[in-house]
Amino acid sequence: MRAGPSGAAGDPVGAAQLPEPYRRGDPAIRRASLALFLAGVAVFALLYSTQPLLPELSRRFVVSPAAASLSVSLTTLTLAVGLLVAGPFSERYGRTRLVLVSLAAATVLGFACAAAPTWPLLLAARSLQGLALAGLPAVAVAYLSEELHPEVAGQATGFYVGGNALGGMAGRLLSGALADLGGWRLALAGIAVLGAACTVAVVVLLPASRRFVAVQPGLATLVTNSRRVLSDPVLLGLYALAALLMGAFVSVFNALGFRLESPPYGLSPALAGLVFLVYALGSVASTTAGRLADRLGRRTVVPACTAVMLLGLLGTAAGPLVLVVVALAVMTVGFFGAHGVASGWVAARARAGGRATAQAASAYLFAYYVGSSVAGTAAGGAWSGRGWPGVLLLTGTLVVAGCLVALGLARSTSLRPGNPPVAG
Numbered sequence: 016m017r018a019g020p021s022g023a024a025g026d027p028v029g030a031a032q033l034p035e036p037y038r039r040g041d042p043a044i045r046r047a048s049l050a051l052f053l054a055g056v057a058v059f060a061l062l063y064s065t066q067p068l069l070p071e072l073s074r075r076f077v078v079s080p081a082a083a084s085l086s087v088s089l090t091t092l093t094l095a096v097g098l099l100v101a102g103p104f105s106e107r108y109g110r111t112r113l114v115l116v117s118l119a120a121a122t123v124l125g126f127a128c129a130a131a132p133t134w135p136l137l138l139a140a141r142s143l144q145g146l147a148l149a150g151l152p153a154v155a156v157a158y159l160s161e162e163l164h165p166e167v168a169g170q171a172t173g174f175y176v177g178g179n180a181l182g183g184m185a186g187r188l189l190s191g192a193l194a195d196l197g198g199w200r201l202a203l204a205g206i207a208v209l210g211a212a213c214t215v216a217v218v219v220l221l222p223a224s225r226r227f228v229a230v231q232p233g234l235a236t237l238v239t240n241s242r243r244v245l246s247d248p249v250l251l252g253l254y255a256l257a258a259l260l261m262g263a264f265v266s267v268f269n270a271l272g273f274r275l276e277s278p279p280y281g282l283s284p285a286l287a288g289l290v291f292l293v294y295a296l297g298s299v300a301s302t303t304a305g306r307l308a309d310r311l312g313r314r315t316v317v318p319a320c321t322a323v324m325l326l327g328l329l330g331t332a333a334g335p336l337v338l339v340v341v342a343l344a345v346m347t348v349g350f351f352g353a354h355g356v357a358s359g360w361v362a363a364r365a366r367a368g369g370r371a372t373a374q375a376a377s378a379y380l381f382a383y384y385v386g387s388s389v390a391g392t393a394a395g396g397a398w399s400g401r402g403w404p405g406v407l408l409l410t411g412t413l414v415v416a417g418c419l420v421a422l423g424l425a426r427s428t429s430l431r432p433g434n435p436p437v438a439g
Contacts, residue, residue, distance in 0.1 A: 033226045036164040043222050044163060048171045050221035051155050055178030057118055057213035058151045060186025061125050061144065062090060064206040066268060067191040067288045068199045070276050075199065076134040081395030084269050088388040089138055090145035091265070095384035097149025102377025103237050105150075110158040110224045117150025118214040125207030129200045152380045157372040160362040161226045166309075169359055173305025176355035177298035180347075184294025185209070191288020240371040244378050247368060249427045252420055253361050256317070257354070257383035259417035260324065262390030263410040264350045267331065267343070269391045270398040270406045280336060293344040300348040301355030308356045316356050318421040324349030325414045332407055353421070354383075367429075386413075 037043045065072065065086040073083040105113050124144040131137035159171050186206050193202040244250060268291075274280070275287040300320075308316045327349055330342025358379060365375035390413060397405035 033228070036226060037162055037167070038164045039167050044167055044171065046220050047159070047162060047222050048174045050217045051151075051159070051171075051175045052178035052181075053213045053216045053220070054114060054118060054151050054155070055175055056182035056185060057210040057217075058121070058148050059179045059182030060189070060206050061121050061210050062094065062148055062186075063087065063183050064125070064128075064186050064190050064203055065090075065141065065199075067187045067272055067284060067291070068194055068202060069269065069272050071194055071199050071284060076137075078134060079395070080270075080273055080399050081392060084392050084395040085138060086141050087265070087269060088392040090141045090148075091384040091391065092388035093142045093145030094149050094152075095145075095381045095388065097146040098153050098377040098381045098384070101149040101153035102371075102374045103240070105154045105157070106240070106371055106374060107229050109227055109229070110154040110161075111221055113150040113154055114158075114221065115214070115218060117147055118210065118217060120147035122207055122210035122214055125210055126204060129203035129207060153377045156358050156362045156376045158224065160359075160366055160372055162222070162224065165363075168363075169305045169309040169356075170302065171305075172359035172362075173302040173355045176301035176305075176351060176358060180294045180297030180301060180351050184291045184297075187291035187294070188288050191284045191291075195283055195285040240374045241378075243368075243370045244365060244375040247364065247370070249364055249424065250361060250370075250375060250378070252424045252427070253357050253364075254379050254382040256321075256357055256417055256420045256424070257379050258386030259413045259420065260321065260350055260353060260386075261383045262386035263324075263328065263413040263417070264346070265387040265391040266394035266397075266406060266410050266413075267328065267346070270394045270403070271343075273398055274403055279334075290340055290343060293340065293347045296344050297347045297351035301351040304352035304356050305359065308359070313356050313360045314425045314427065317353050317360070318418070318425050320349045320352035320356065321414070321418050321421040322349070324353060325411075325418055328407070328410055328414055332403070353417075 037047070069080065069083045069086070072078070072086060073080055076083075101113060101117075121144055124140055124147055128137060128140045128144065131140050155175055156172055159175065160168055163171050186209070189205055189209065190202040193205045271290065272284075272287055275282045275290065276284070280287075304316055304320060324346050327342050327344070327346025330345060331339055333339055333342060358376070361375050361379045362372050364370075365372045390409065393409060394406055397409045401408070
């Protein structure tokens with residue numbers, strides 16, 4: 016990693032010494048984008064490593080589908096809690112160090128999960144892993160908005176979210192394939208190896224923060240920043256959108272493994288895991304949506320992507336497997352497009368309003384993962400009670416509510432630094 020102006024990677028500098036942000040064509044943009052892309056791959060592969068294993072975990076530990084889903088939901092819940100600490104921590108101590116510590120700790124805990132001898136210990140290790148994983152999502156978008164010029168920040172943010180999508184896909188595919196070869200322990204160990212490789216790459220590639228300025232420590236500052244990021248109606252709408260869409264998205268994939276391994280499909284974990292190839296489309300969608308948002312505006316792109324997600328979700332009611340997969344692909348495109356643009360919108364809105372960027376991003380992701388935890392666990396009960404129609408009723412309600420929120424955001428006003436609100 017490259018040293019910042021202070022001479023140490025990640026050290027804050029004074030506001031008067033801040034260099035210009037990286038502009039289009041600067042090699043540092045490619046390094047930063049690739050580093051955070053790979054960090055996103057590691058985080059989301061580790062985070063959702065047990066999702067394709069839920070049916071096997073249910074059988075091996077003799078627990079219900081709802082209980083098995085706790086291996087995902089507890090991890091996302093503790094990640095959400097960790098964001099409340101990681102965001103303010105990064106405002107004081109910097110971005111890049113926190114990213115590296117987060118990745119390293121989460122990888123070590125990944126190996127601990129693979130070795131867990133009992134169900135309670137596996138859940139405990141997964142819970143700790145969620146806390147460790149909070150470092151990257153808490154600061155990644157804030158880092159990009161600080162270090163990159165606005166003309167390229169949207170595209171870079173979309174690329175980072177694309178890494179999230181690719182990590183989710185690669186982790187689930189690798190986990191499912193390794194589970195067929197050697198069971199769930201081999202699957203989790205293989206994901207931990209992937210996390211270790213990505214961590215090494217991030218250490219080499221990620222440029223140090225150059226434009227980070229530390230905030231004053233203390234409870235009063237934390238309370239003030241929290242109040243400010245919770246007082247803007249647009250930010251609150253974006254938080255609500257994150258909770259609704261992520262809750263629906265994770266619910267679908269939590270229940271999907273049980274559906275695909277049951278009649279009439281009867282797929283093995285490896286074959287069922289192949290459906291996660293649709294995540295590759297999510298990677299493309301988030302990057303493309305970022306470019307469209309730079310050209311057409313976020314208020315146009317977010318509602319359109321949310322509507323696409325709803326269309327795909329409804330399509331999963333089809334019976335033939337090929338139609339189910341196509342519908343999942345459409346849903347994935349809509350979700351990652353909306354999330355990629357909305358997450359960048361949070362950072363831009365916070366900076367324009369003079370709010371703590373990382374704290375606003377943490378609030379967004381807190382809502383995102385709380386929605387995932389609550390709805391993801393509810394999906395297990397919905398599947399046990401009413402099968403796929405029950406899952407559709409739960410998730411459809413969430414996405415329809417998300418569409419209404421997105422339409423409200425489309426009518427909101429934008430902020431310009433130093434100026435009062437103007438028409439969006």
